[in-house]
Amino acid sequence: MIIRHPEKVNKSINPIKKKPSWIRSKLTNTQDYFLTKSIVNQYKLKTVCQEANCPNITECWSKRHATFLIMGDTCTRACAFCDIKTGKPKKLDSLEPLKISSAVKKLNLKHAVITSVDRDDLDDGGANHFYKVIIETKKNNPETTIEVLTPDFLRKGESYKKIIEAKPDVFNHNIETVPGLYRQVRPGSRYFSSLELLKNTKKIDKNIFTKSGLMLGLGENKNEVLQVMDDLRSAKVDFLTIGQYLQPSAKHHPLDRYYNPEEFEELGNIAKSKGFLLVSSSPLTRSSYHADEDFAKLQKNRINQVNAQSIS
Numbered sequence: 559m560i561i562r563h564p565e566k567v568n569k570s571i572n573p574i575k576k577k578p579s580w581i582r583s584k585l586t587n588t589q590d591y592f593l594t595k596s597i598v599n600q601y602k603l604k605t606v607c608q609e610a611n612c613p614n615i616t617e618c619w620s621k622r623h624a625t626f627l628i629m630g631d632t633c634t635r636a637c638a639f640c641d642i643k644t645g646k647p648k649k650l651d652s653l654e655p656l657k658i659s660s661a662v663k664k665l666n667l668k669h670a671v672i673t674s675v676d677r678d679d680l681d682d683g684g685a686n687h688f689y690k691v692i693i694e695t696k697k698n699n700p701e702t703t704i705e706v707l708t709p710d711f712l713r714k715g716e717s718y719k720k721i722i723e724a725k726p727d728v729f730n731h732n733i734e735t736v737p738g739l740y741r742q743v744r745p746g747s748r749y750f751s752s753l754e755l756l757k758n759t760k761k762i763d764k765n766i767f768t769k770s771g772l773m774l775g776l777g778e779n780k781n782e783v784l785q786v787m788d789d790l791r792s793a794k795v796d797f798l799t800i801g802q803y804l805q806p807s808a809k810h811h812p813l814d815r816y817y818n819p820e821e822f823e824e825l826g827n828i829a830k831s832k833g834f835l836l837v838s839s840s841p842l843t844r845s846s847y848h849a850d851e852d853f854a855k856l857q858k859n860r861i862n863q864v865n866a867q868s869i870s
């Protein structure tokens with residue numbers, strides 16, 4: 559039997575807390591759900607929806623919205639919150655850019671979201687592969703907007719710049735949690751490096767929307783959350799997503815608590831008041847949840863902001 563998380567074998571057991579009534583995924587297995595599934599299978603693609611066991615899968619796939627996971631299904635990091643397999647990844651698939659671009663075409667996507675596992679084993683962290691996937695997808699689908707959700711490219715120099723060169727419409731990198739929990743939750747990452755990545759992306763190309771996501775329930779307190787919001791605004795991040803951490807197994811980071819919908823609303827309102835162009839905050843918010851509709855809102859909000867600035 560292959561162990562999905564060999565690094566967690568000796569971790570203590572943290573029983574999973576019962577989910578509250580508001581954590582319920584919508585069950586909508588429509589024709590489009592099965593179409594999405596068959597296209598994903600046809601091209602032998604990986605999706606974060608399946609690999610991370612996302613609670614929104616039936617809803618998203620029923621709208622043909624899947625988030626493609628490139629560069630394999632095995633991650634070189636071992637984040638304590640994440641259900642993606644950890645281990646030694648396989649060689650990159652040189653046909654993957656074509657497969658993704660063909661799947662995007664078959665699904666007739668207006669907005670495609672592409673993410674990846676961490677590839678610390680590659681000199682460039684996989685930035686060139688991301689570039690090829692974006693370029694090929696754009697070539698085959700000129701009307702489709704592209705959103706990337708990238709690793710942090712820690713210790714990979716300026717390789718991330720190759721992704722910016724491909725001009726994705728949205729550059730997302732999740733900050734995930736407050737700095738005080740990084741050692742336990744994201745031991746292979748550095749809070750300020752993640753912030754720098756977002757800040758530099760905006761500095762290099764101000765037209766790219768930058769986006770980041772935060773999970774709640776890992777043991778953070780409110781002041782720490784508000785500080786992360788301020789840090790992301792200092793990095794000129796446009797769009798913040800805030801969602802509930804769901805503990806994948808008894809060996810993962812223990813869930814501290816479930817936040818209720820009113821708390822998400824309150825934090826969402828605080829974030830909006832801090833100047834983000836868009837905020838999505840709810841228990842089931844994930845960084846790619848409703849990404850297509852949110853992209854349209856981002857564009858509209860930017861136009862409104864520019865108009866307001868020109869009047870004042």
Ligand code: SF4
Binds near residue numbers: 625844
């Ligand atoms: S929220 Fe994102 S990861 Fe989850 S099912 Fe939807 S597209 Fe996939």
